[in-house]
Amino acid sequence: MSRTASMPAAPARERPVTPTAPGKVGESMARPDGVSKVRGEFEYSSDLWMDGMLWGATLRSPHPHAEIRSIDTSDAESMPGVHAVLTHEDVPGRKVYGMEIPDQPVLAWDTVRYQGEAVAIVAADHPETARLALASIRVDYEILEPLADAEDAMKDGTPKLHLSGNMLRHVKIKHGDPEATADVVVSGEYEIGMQDQAFLGPESGLAVPDGEGGVDLHISTQWLHVDRDQVAESLDLPPEMVRLTLSGVGGAFGGREDLSMQIHSCMLALHTERPIKMVYNREESFYGHVHRHPAKMSFEHGATKDGHLVYVRARLVLDGGAYASSSMAVCLNAATFAGGPYKVPNAAIDSYLVYTNNPPCGAMRGFGAVQACFAHESQMDKLAAALGVDPLDLRIKNAIEAGDTLPFGQKLPAPAPVEEILRRVKAMPMPEATEVMGRDVRELPGGVSNVTHGEGVRRGVGYAVSIKNIGFSAGFDDYSTARVTLSFEDGEPLVRVHTAAAEVGQGLVTLQAQIARTELGVERVAVLQADTEVGSAGSTSASRQSYVTGGAVKAACEAVRDRLFERVREALGDVGDLVIENGFVVSESGERISVLEDVVGADEIDETVEFHHKETYPPDEDGQGDVHLQYAFAAHRAVVEVDVELGLVRVVEVATAQDVGKIMNPQALEGQVEGGVAQGLGLALMEEIQVKEGKVQNASFTDYLLPTILDMPSVKMEFLELADPDAPYGLKGVGEPPTISSTPAIVAALRDATGRELRRVPVRPEQLVGLTEHPPNEPPQPGSAGYADIGRLDKRLEQ
Amino acid sequence: MPGYERAEVTAELTVRSPEDKNEAFDAAKRSAGETGLARDAGPEALMLAGGRVEVLEAVGKVLEAALEAGAREVNMKVEAEADADSFNSIDP
Numbered sequence: 079m080s081r082t083a084s085m086p087a088a089p090a091r092e093r094p095v096t097p098t099a100p101g102k103v104g105e106s107m108a109r110p111d112g113v114s115k116v117r118g119e120f121e122y123s124s125d126l127w128m129d130g131m132l133w134g135a136t137l138r139s140p141h142p143h144a145e146i147r148s149i150d151t152s153d154a155e156s157m158p159g160v161h162a163v164l165t166h167e168d169v170p171g172r173k174v175y176g177m178e179i180p181d182q183p184v185l186a187w188d189t190v191r192y193q194g195e196a197v198a199i200v201a202a203d204h205p206e207t208a209r210l211a212l213a214s215i216r217v218d219y220e221i222l223e224p225l226a227d228a229e230d231a232m233k234d235g236t237p238k239l240h241l242s243g244n245m246l247r248h249v250k251i252k253h254g255d256p257e258a259t260a261d262v263v264v265s266g267e268y269e270i271g272m273q274d275q276a277f278l279g280p281e282s283g284l285a286v287p288d289g290e291g292g293v294d295l296h297i298s299t300q301w302l303h304v305d306r307d308q309v310a311e312s313l314d315l316p317p318e319m320v321r322l323t324l325s326g327v328g329g330a331f332g333g334r335e336d337l338s339m340q341i342h343s344c345m346l347a348l349h350t351e352r353p354i355k356m357v358y359n360r361e362e363s364f365y366g367h368v369h370r371h372p373a374k375m376s377f378e379h380g381a382t383k384d385g386h387l388v389y390v391r392a393r394l395v396l397d398g399g400a401y402a403s404s405s406m407a408v409c410l411n412a413a414t415f416a417g418g419p420y421k422v423p424n425a426a427i428d429s430y431l432v433y434t435n436n437p438p439c440g441a442m443r444g445f446g447a448v449q450a451c452f453a454h455e456s457q458m459d460k461l462a463a464a465l466g467v468d469p470l471d472l473r474i475k476n477a478i479e480a481g482d483t484l485p486f487g488q489k490l491p492a493p494a495p496v497e498e499i500l501r502r503v504k505a506m507p508m509p510e511a512t513e514v515m516g517r518d519v520r521e522l523p524g525g526v527s528n529v530t531h532g533e534g535v536r537r538g539v540g541y542a543v544s545i546k547n548i549g550f551s552a553g554f555d556d557y558s559t560a561r562v563t564l565s566f567e568d569g570e571p572l573v574r575v576h577t578a579a580a581e582v583g584q585g586l587v588t589l590q591a592q593i594a595r596t597e598l599g600v601e602r603v604a605v606l607q608a609d610t611e612v613g614s615a616g617s618t619s620a621s622r623q624s625y626v627t628g629g630a631v632k633a634a635c636e637a638v639r640d641r642l643f644e645r646v647r648e649a650l651g652d653v654g655d656l657v658i659e660n661g662f663v664v665s666e667s668g669e670r671i672s673v674l675e676d677v678v679g680a681d682e683i684d685e686t687v688e689f690h691h692k693e694t695y696p697p698d699e700d701g702q703g704d705v706h707l708q709y710a711f712a713a714h715r716a717v718v719e720v721d722v723e724l725g726l727v728r729v730v731e732v733a734t735a736q737d738v739g740k741i742m743n744p745q746a747l748e749g750q751v752e753g754g755v756a757q758g759l760g761l762a763l764m765e766e767i768q769v770k771e772g773k774v775q776n777a778s779f780t781d782y783l784l785p786t787i788l789d790m791p792s793v794k795m796e797f798l799e800l801a802d803p804d805a806p807y808g809l810k811g812v813g814e815p816p817t818i819s820s821t822p823a824i825v826a827a828l829r830d831a832t833g834r835e836l837r838r839v840p841v842r843p844e845q846l847v848g849l850t851e852h853p854p855n856e857p858p859q860p861g862s863a864g865y866a867d868i869g870r871l872d873k874r875l876e877q
Numbered sequence: 878m879p880g881y882e883r884a885e886v887t888a889e890l891t892v893r894s895p896e897d898k899n900e901a902f903d904a905a906k907r908s909a910g911e912t913g914l915a916r917d918a919g920p921e922a923l924m925l926a927g928g929r930v931e932v933l934e935a936v937g938k939v940l941e942a943a944l945e946a947g948a949r950e951v952n953m954k955v956e957a958e959a960d961a962d963s964f965n966s967i968d969p
């Protein structure tokens with residue numbers, strides 16, 4: 079039987095008091111790192127320090143595309159305080175790395191393919207000495223024309239950036255009748271800019287040689303074991319000689335899934351036989367990690383006159399930048415979700431991922447679904463307009479249901495409450511429309527930068543809904559490992575939980591403790607630092623850790639409990655079902671039949687379990703197959719106010735309903751939703767890495783705009799707890815869906831307010847006032863600002 | 878969410894020729910490029926990455942091209958990715 083529950087629609091900054099007592103599954107628990115982060119006391123990986131350590135630094139290419147004629151490190155090597163200057167010749171093992179395909183040089187040898195590519199590394203006794211050493215390295219480049227456009231990269235005759243060309247992947251989905259015709263047809267071109275994960279803690283780590291040829295690396299990352307394997311490969315060491323420990327992570331969102339300085343710091347440490355600390359500054363961080371793929375997408379939707387979808391045709395071109403990273407998987411995700419969470423009887427979808435000389439792109443929250451969702455939701459609004467129906471009703475009419483077949487051939491497993499979450503969002507009360515004139519200026523679109531009295535402010539409302547896979551897909555053997563130990567210390571039971579799962583701020587440490595308390599009935603739980611001493615937990619990505627590592631911890635706890643009860647039964651015979659409560663083993667009737675300490679004794683009970691989720695399969699040549707594991711859905715309603723004269727925006731409110739399976743920690747869930755909405759809002763309105771001819775124009779948080787608390791609306795949220803029968807506790811991953819459909823909902827609201835098409839995100843002020851589509855018929859009247867002297871607004875834009 | 882599209886097999890080939898000629902490596906690169914599976918892997922190395930059948934087939938072609946062009950030594954390191962789907966059903 080399914081259960082439904084809803085969270086109170088609390089304003090974003092009015093939180094209930096969180097219980098401080100240790101909690102179990104389903105209870106609100108504060109994160110142990112929360113207070114120290116807010117106070118600035120948290121120890122991030124950039125705070126790591128060891129006596130005698132040296133500082134590592136990286137020389138990067140200033141050119142997006144060039145051949146390296148020579149590298150002269152002699153001056154740097156002779157500088158006092160410089161302990162090592164290394165190039166590609168010093169890479170002991172594999173000179174390339176990559177999560178899916180090893181195609182990225184550890185250090186470039188003859189070609190650089192993006193601005194910021196690593197060419198040489200140094201170790202010095204002071205960061206400034208390291209910087210001076212980098213400056214003294216002479217690299218003779220022959221600058222080449224950058225291939226900066228993904229469409230150009232696909233054309234015949236275009237220079238190949240890699241041996242086998244520029245096409246990294248093409249996923250083709252053929253479903254039903256690709257030539258189907260429809261009564262009503264809408265088409266559109268959509269574009270999404272390059273978003274950055276914008277984690278606040280830049281890349282950093284400390285590599286410590288062990289004196290026996292091996293190395294210990296303390297690092298902020300998302301996937302310890304895949305980092306380790308790649309580092310070991312390039313160091314030409316067996317994996318067991320490379321040990322990784324998770325250090326304090328300042329956010330991730332996919333940007334730490336690929337390597338940054340991991341191999342570099344270890345190379346320097348082994349070469350100098352000294353600990354090496356590396357910390358990127360903010361500018362370097364923009365060059366040091368992958369970003370969200372920019373995309374250009376052409377969509378055509380056909381429907382019957384009464385509004386039932388007949389077909390979706392789509393062509394998506396994603397710019398992977400210079401190296402593959404996780405682009406192959408992003409390409410598949412974009413293809414599989416191009417139809418959206420709708421009944422689509424016929425589909426023809428082509429998703430292309432190509433190499434260019436732009437910054438490498440890879441994992442970011444939403445992972446291919448973000449791009450597709452912006453396009454399919456824009457199309458649904460367009461279709462609703464063509465049909466003359468309410469856009470939300472059109473979505474409800476076409477909402478996919480459990481048992482329906484997705485365009486890639488997989489039958490959608492239950493629960494799939496798409497219609498229900500849309501109805502929930504529809505039913506939520508709208509925010510009060512307050513009078514604009516005379517309002518506190520801080521509540522106008524643009525806040526204090528709005529110099530009007532709000533005469534041009536218009537309100538708009540928009541909706542969107544999304545589908546996202548949870549967990550790794552397409553045949554990958556996805557699992558996590560947990561070691562759980564029950565012992566007694568100082569007369570008290572203690573459970574230790576050890577995994578390699580990266581806590582990146584999402585609350586996984588708290589969740590592991592909740593699960594252990596729930597399963598073992600013991601209050602004292604210690605979650606050990608994640609490292610590679612225990613088996614792999616996979617990556618903290620794909621919204622998967624609650625499912626997979628949560629499942630592993632639960633299974634390991636169950637194994638410990640089984641052994642404990644076995645001891646009781648050996649001593650007392652068949653005593654029926656047992657539970658652990660308050661330090662006792664308790665029978666079904668509530669009788670305390672054993673003292674827990676007596677059963678455990680001096681021996682620990684120690685179990686290590688691998689938890690594998692059910693199998694998935696790669697798609698066939700028509701893009702068909704049981705590709706994904708689990709599906710999560712979210713619906714969003716955005717209410718915005720736009721100053722249509724100035725192009726300024728205030729997002730008044732975002733309301734959302736999400737299908738979460740089981741609420742494991744209400745406070746953490748609320749945080750995920752608010753954070754996801756913030757990131758979706760950022761993509762809708764401001765966040766874009768500006769790249770011109772392969773060069774990043776805004777590698778700083780001064781120029782890369784991020785939403786602040788002043789930009790955040792209140793977020794109303796409701797959750798559906800419909801258990802997934804295959805998942806631990808019935809849970810679904812929750813991290814990504816809030817980001818995916820919040821962006822198109824906000825853009826739909828902007829369209830509603832302005833009447834403009836808005837085909838590209840982030841939406842810029844000039845799009846909102848129409849300057850990018852049509853110059854105004856009536857130019858703004860010259861006023862005291864002196865327009866008469868400096869020219870018409872639209873003319874100035876052309877200059 | 879990377880990893881699940883990880884190449885099933887990688888083959889890294891290092892091609893060495895007599896004296897200072899690089900014709901053999903160039904030939905190997907050209908042949909590798911045509912397979913659709915190839916990337917650079919170092920000053921004298923290239924990488925073939927993909928499905929087991931495709932990579933092993935490509936290795937033969939690249940070796941042939943390198944030897945034909947005068948290579949005297951080709952070192953090869955072939956690695957299978959245990960997490961790739963075709964290995965799921967094989968017990969370690």
